[in-house]
Amino acid sequence: MPNAYQQLTHRFQRLSRFAHLGAIAGWDMQAMMPPKGAAARGEALAELRLLRHQLLTEPVVGDWIAEAKTLPLSSSEQANLHEITRQYTLATVLPGNLVEAQSLAGSRCEHAWRTLRASNDWASFEPLLKEVVSLAREEATLRAEATGVSRYDALLNLYEPGMNSAKLDTLFGSVKTWLPDLIQEIMARQARYPLVTPQGPFSTSLQRETGLDVMKVLGFDFEAGRLDISAHPFCGGVPDDVRITTRYSEDDLFSALFGVIHETGHARYEQNLPREWRGQPVAEARSMGIHESQSLFFEMQVGRHPLFLKQLRTLVLQHFPQQPALEEDNFIAWNHRVTPGLIRVDADEVTYPAHVILRYEIERALVEGNIEVGDIPDLWNEKMQASLGLSTQNNYRDGCMQDIHWTDGSFGYFPTYTLGAMYAAQFMATIRQKMDTDEIIHTGDLTPVFNWLNSNIWNKGSLLATDELVKQATGESLNPDHFRQHLITRYL
Amino acid sequence: MPNAYQQLTHRFQRLSRFAHLGAIAGWDMQAMMPPKGAAARGEALAELRLLRHQLLTEPVVGDWIAEAKTLPLSSSEQANLHEITRQYTLATVLPGNLVEAQSLAGSRCEHAWRTLRASNDWASFEPLLKEVVSLAREEATLRAEATGVSRYDALLNLYEPGMNSAKLDTLFGSVKTWLPDLIQEIMARQARYPLVTPQGPFSTSLQRETGLDVMKVLGFDFEAGRLDISAHPFCGGVPDDVRITTRYSEDDLFSALFGVIHETGHARYEQNLPREWRGQPVAEARSMGIHESQSLFFEMQVGRHPLFLKQLRTLVLQHFPQQPALEEDNFIAWNHRVTPGLIRVDADEVTYPAHVILRYEIERALVEGNIEVGDIPDLWNEKMQASLGLSTQNNYRDGCMQDIHWTDGSFGYFPTYTLGAMYAAQFMATIRQKMDTDEIIHTGDLTPVFNWLNSNIWNKGSLLATDELVKQATGESLNPDHFRQHLITRYL
Numbered sequence: 001m002p003n004a005y006q007q008l009t010h011r012f013q014r015l016s017r018f019a020h021l022g023a024i025a026g027w028d029m030q031a032m033m034p035p036k037g038a039a040a041r042g043e044a045l046a047e048l049r050l051l052r053h054q055l056l057t058e059p060v061v062g063d064w065i066a067e068a069k070t071l072p073l074s075s076s077e078q079a080n081l082h083e084i085t086r087q088y089t090l091a092t093v094l095p096g097n098l099v100e101a102q103s104l105a106g107s108r109c110e111h112a113w114r115t116l117r118a119s120n121d122w123a124s125f126e127p128l129l130k131e132v133v134s135l136a137r138e139e140a141t142l143r144a145e146a147t148g149v150s151r152y153d154a155l156l157n158l159y160e161p162g163m164n165s166a167k168l169d170t171l172f173g174s175v176k177t178w179l180p181d182l183i184q185e186i187m188a189r190q191a192r193y194p195l196v197t198p199q200g201p202f203s204t205s206l207q208r209e210t211g212l213d214v215m216k217v218l219g220f221d222f223e224a225g226r227l228d229i230s231a232h233p234f235c236g237g238v239p240d241d242v243r244i245t246t247r248y249s250e251d252d253l254f255s256a257l258f259g260v261i262h263e264t265g266h267a268r269y270e271q272n273l274p275r276e277w278r279g280q281p282v283a284e285a286r287s288m289g290i291h292e293s294q295s296l297f298f299e300m301q302v303g304r305h306p307l308f309l310k311q312l313r314t315l316v317l318q319h320f321p322q323q324p325a326l327e328e329d330n331f332i333a334w335n336h337r338v339t340p341g342l343i344r345v346d347a348d349e350v351t352y353p354a355h356v357i358l359r360y361e362i363e364r365a366l367v368e369g370n371i372e373v374g375d376i377p378d379l380w381n382e383k384m385q386a387s388l389g390l391s392t393q394n395n396y397r398d399g400c401m402q403d404i405h406w407t408d409g410s411f412g413y414f415p416t417y418t419l420g421a422m423y424a425a426q427f428m429a430t431i432r433q434k435m436d437t438d439e440i441i442h443t444g445d446l447t448p449v450f451n452w453l454n455s456n457i458w459n460k461g462s463l464l465a466t467d468e469l470v471k472q473a474t475g476e477s478l479n480p481d482h483f484r485q486h487l488i489t490r491y492l
Numbered sequence: 493m494p495n496a497y498q499q500l501t502h503r504f505q506r507l508s509r510f511a512h513l514g515a516i517a518g519w520d521m522q523a524m525m526p527p528k529g530a531a532a533r534g535e536a537l538a539e540l541r542l543l544r545h546q547l548l549t550e551p552v553v554g555d556w557i558a559e560a561k562t563l564p565l566s567s568s569e570q571a572n573l574h575e576i577t578r579q580y581t582l583a584t585v586l587p588g589n590l591v592e593a594q595s596l597a598g599s600r601c602e603h604a605w606r607t608l609r610a611s612n613d614w615a616s617f618e619p620l621l622k623e624v625v626s627l628a629r630e631e632a633t634l635r636a637e638a639t640g641v642s643r644y645d646a647l648l649n650l651y652e653p654g655m656n657s658a659k660l661d662t663l664f665g666s667v668k669t670w671l672p673d674l675i676q677e678i679m680a681r682q683a684r685y686p687l688v689t690p691q692g693p694f695s696t697s698l699q700r701e702t703g704l705d706v707m708k709v710l711g712f713d714f715e716a717g718r719l720d721i722s723a724h725p726f727c728g729g730v731p732d733d734v735r736i737t738t739r740y741s742e743d744d745l746f747s748a749l750f751g752v753i754h755e756t757g758h759a760r761y762e763q764n765l766p767r768e769w770r771g772q773p774v775a776e777a778r779s780m781g782i783h784e785s786q787s788l789f790f791e792m793q794v795g796r797h798p799l800f801l802k803q804l805r806t807l808v809l810q811h812f813p814q815q816p817a818l819e820e821d822n823f824i825a826w827n828h829r830v831t832p833g834l835i836r837v838d839a840d841e842v843t844y845p846a847h848v849i850l851r852y853e854i855e856r857a858l859v860e861g862n863i864e865v866g867d868i869p870d871l872w873n874e875k876m877q878a879s880l881g882l883s884t885q886n887n888y889r890d891g892c893m894q895d896i897h898w899t900d901g902s903f904g905y906f907p908t909y910t911l912g913a914m915y916a917a918q919f920m921a922t923i924r925q926k927m928d929t930d931e932i933i934h935t936g937d938l939t940p941v942f943n944w945l946n947s948n949i950w951n952k953g954s955l956l957a958t959d960e961l962v963k964q965a966t967g968e969s970l971n972p973d974h975f976r977q978h979l980i981t982r983y984l
C-alpha cells in the first residue's frame with residue numbers, strides 16, 4: 001500500500017502526463033494547426049484543463065497532503081511536498097463559478113481587444129476591462145485570505161512565489177532614482193555616433209539557418225527540441241522535447257534572431273530541469289522571474305555582449321552578404337541602440353524597466369482598489385511623461401491598450417520581466433567573479449558559463465525557494481545594483 | 493436531468509476530445525518529435541489510453557446503454573447508440589491483465605522484429621510471435637463468446653464490422669479463380685512494350701510541391717489539414733484537422749506522389765464525415781475496408797486512370813524537366829506496370845490481392861488453431877509459389893517477416909486492403925453509370941465524382957451498416973466482379 005506521499009507523487013505524475021499532452025497540443029495550435037482545427041482543439045484543451053483541475057483538487061489530495069506532512073521525508077521530498085501543497089492550494093481556493101466567470105470575461109475582453117486596440121477605442125474597451133478587474137479583485141481577495149498576504153501580492157505570487165510589493169517597491173524604487181538620468185546620458189552619448197540601418201530584404205529561410213546556428217552555439221539540444229514559427233513567439237513543449245518558436249520579417253534581420261536567442265535561454269532551462277524529478281512539481285521551473293532571467297541572460301548578458309556580437313556577426317555573414325550596416329562597429333552599435341518608445345515589446349533593455357514599473361504601479365493600485373479602470377489612461381500618460389518623456393494622450397492603442405496581459409486578468413505578471421533582467425545581471429556578476437567570462441565569450445565555447453547556470457539554476461528546479469536559490473548561487477538576495485552596473489558598463 | 497442517451501452522448505463527446513489530443517500527439521510523435529521526447533510521449537499517450545479505457549468501460553456506461561435502448565430515439569440516434577454499444581462491448585470484453593499481457597508481448601515482438609527482420613532471423617522471431625499468437629487466440633476466444641461468431645471473425649470484426657470469413661471465402665475464392673491467369677496475361681502483354689525508367693535525382697522539395705498541387709486537384713481542404721513527412725506514411729489528426737504524411741526518396745518520383753494521392757483519399761473521407769454528429773461514434777468512418785476504399789479510389793480508380801495520369805504528367809512537368817521516361821505513353825505505362833514481387837507494400841493493384849489472400853488464409857488458420865506459428869514459413873512459400881510463382885524458401889525477411897501487423901497481434905486487418913480495392917471498383921462502376929466519368933476526369937474538375945462520394949459514403953459516417961451503405965450506394969452488396977472488370981479494362 002503506497003503511503004500518502006507516494007499517492008501524491010503518483011497523482012502528480014499523472015497530472016504531468018496530461019500536461020504533456022496539453023503542452024504539445026498547445027504548441028501545435030500555435031505552430032502547426034490549420035484554421036478550421038481551432039474549435040475542436042479549443043474544446044479538447046478545455047476538456048483536458050477540466051480533467052486536470054478535477055484530478056488536482058479532488059478532496060483526497062488534501063487528505064494525502066495532510067498525512068504526508070507527518071511522514072519522514074528527505075529534504076527534496078519536502079520541497080516537492082511544498083510545491084504540491086502550493087499547487088493544490090492555488091487550485092482549490094477559487095470557487096468554480098468565479099473561475100468560469102473569469103474565463104468568460106477574460107476571453108470576451110481579450111477577443112474584443114484585438115479589434116478595439118486597432119481602432120484606439122478605449123470607450124468600448126473600458127467596460128470589458130472593468131468586468132475583468134472586478135473579478136480579479138474577487139480572486140485576489142480570496143487568495144489573500146488564504147495566504148495572509150495583500151491582495152496584489154496574492155496575484156503576484158501566482159507567478160513569483162515569495163515576492164511581494166514591499167520588496168518590489170524597494171527594487172523598483174531604486175531603479176526609478178537612476179534610470180531616467182541614465183537613459184538621458186546614454187542617448188546623448190549615442191547621438192554622437194550615427195548608425196547605418198541594415199537594408200533588407202533578409203530571406204526568412206536564411207534567417208532560420210542563422211538562428212539554428214546560434215542555437216547550436218548556445219547549446220540547445222536538438223535531440224530534445226525544435227525551432228518553428230508562430231505569430232507570438234514562445235517556449236513550450238516539455239523538458240525532453242522543448243518547442244521554441246519565432247516569427248520572421250524580411251525587413252528585420254535581428255528581431256527574430258534575438259528572439260531565438262531569448263527563447264533558447266528559456267529552452268535550456270527547461271531542457272536541464274532536474275531529470276530525476278521529472279513529472280513532479282519540484283522539477284518545474286522556479287518562477288516566471290527566474291525563467292525570464294535565463295532568457296534575458298542569453299539575450300542580453302550573453303547575446304548583446306560585444307564579444308558575442310562579433311561572433312554573431314561572423315555567423316550572420318555566413319548567410320548574408322556584407323553591407324555597411326554589418327561592419328563590426330555598426331553591427332555592435334545597432335544592437336546596443338537605446339530609444340525611449342511607447343511600445344514595451346519593442347523596448348531595449350535600458351528603457352524596458354520603465355515600461356514594467358509603470359505597469360506594476362498601475363496594476364497594483366488597480367487590484368488593491370486604490371484606482372479604478374477609468375483612471376488608467378491619465379495615469380499611464382503621466383507616468384510615461386515622467387519616466388521616458390513621452391505622451392500617450394488619447395493614444396490608447398500605444399498606451400494602456402497595448403498589452404494582452406490585463407485583458408484576461410493576468411495581473412501580477414509584468415514585474416517578472418524586470419525581476420528577470422535583475423536576476424540575470426546578478427548571475428552574470430557572480431559568474432564574472434568565478435571565471436574570465438570575457439575570454440570565454442571571446443573563445444566562443446560557453447560551456448563553463450552554461451555549467452554554472454546548470455548547477456546553480458537549471459538543475460535546481462524548485463528544490464529551493466527563489467530567494468534561497470539566488471543566495472546560494474550568488475551569495476546575496478536580489479540586488480538591483482548588478483543590473484544598474486551592467487547597464488552602465490555596457491552603455492556608458 | 494439528462495436522460496441515459498444524453499449521458500452517453502456526453503460521455504462519448506468527452507472521449508472524442510481526449511481522442512483528439514491523442515491523435516495530435518500521435519501525429520506529432522511520427523512527424524515532428526525529436527528522439528529524446530519518445531519516453532515521455534509514450535508515457536503520456538499510455539496514460540491517455542488508460543483514461544479513455546476507464547471512461548469507456550465504467551459500469552454506469554453499461555447501465556446508460558441498457559436504459560437508452562428503452563427510449564424513443566430517431567434512426568440516427570439509434571445508429572449512434574448501436575456504435576456506442578459496439579465500442580463499449582469491444583472495450584469491456586477483455587480482462588485488464590490480458591490487455592496488459594498483449595501490450596507487453598506485442599511491443600516486445602514488434603521491437604525485436606525491427607532487427608530480426610533485417611537479419612532474416614526467423615528462429616529468434618518465432619517464440620516472440622508464438623506468445624503474441626497465443627494471447628491473440630485468448631482474445632479471439634473471449635470476443636467470439638461475447639459476439640457469437642467464430643474466433644477469427646471476432647478479430648476481423650474489430651476492423652470490418654459485419655464481415656465474416658464465409659463471405660471472405662466467397663470473395664477471395666472468386667479472385668483466386670481468375671487472378672493468376674490474369675497476371676500472366678497482363679505480364680505477357682506488358683513484356684511487348686519495354687519501359688524507360690525515370691532518372692533521378694528528383695528534389696524532395698519539388699516532389700512536395702507536386703504533391704500539394706495534386707492534393708489541390710483532389711479537393712483536400714488545406715484549411716482543415718496538412719501534409720508532412722514521416723517514416724511510415726499515414727492519415728491522422730481529426731476531421732477538422734486531418735494530418736497526412738508521406739516520405740520522399742530522391743530516386744523515386746512516383747512513390748511519394750501516389751502515396752500522397754492515397755492518403756488524400758483517406759483525408760477527404762475524414763474531412764467530410766457528418767459534421768452534425770462530430771464527436772459521436774456514428775460520425776466515425778464506417779470501417780477500415782471502407783476507409784481503404786476511399787484511398788484506393790483516389791489512388792487507383794482516379795489516380796492511375798489514363799486520363800488522370802495525363803494531367804498528373806502535366807503537373808509533374810511544371811516542377812521537373814522533361815526526360816524520355818516522362819513522355820506520355822511511357823508515363824502512363826510506367827504507372828500501370830504489373831510485376832509479381834515478394835513485398836506487399838511494393839505491389840501493384842493487380843498482384844496486391846494475392847498478398848492479402850495469402851495472409852488471410854494463414855492468419856485465419858492461425859487464430860482458429862488449425863496451424864501453428866512454426867508452420868507459417870512453409871505455408872507462405874507454398875502460397876507464394878501458387879499465386880505469384882515466387883519462392884520465399886529461407887527468405888523470411890521478404891516472406892512471412894515482412895509485415896509489422898502480426899507482430900503486435902493485429903490479426904484480421906489484412907483483408908480490409910483487398911475489400912477496399914473491391915469497394916472502390918464497385919463505387920466507380922456505379923459512378924460510371926451516373927455520369928460520364930472519363931469526360932469528368934478528362935476536364936480535371938472532379939467535383940461531381942467527389943459529390944457522389946460525399947453524399948453516398950463520406951457524409952454517411954457510421955449511420956448505416958457497411959453492407960447497407962454499399963447497397964444504398966451501388967444497388968448491390970459487395971461484388972468482386974467490378975474489381976475484376978476494372979483490372980481487365982485497365983490492363984488488358
Ligand SMILES: [Zn+2]
Pocket residue numbers: 262266292295
Ligand atoms: Zn521570455
Ligand SMILES: [Zn+2]
Pocket residue numbers: 754758784787
Ligand atoms: Zn490506406
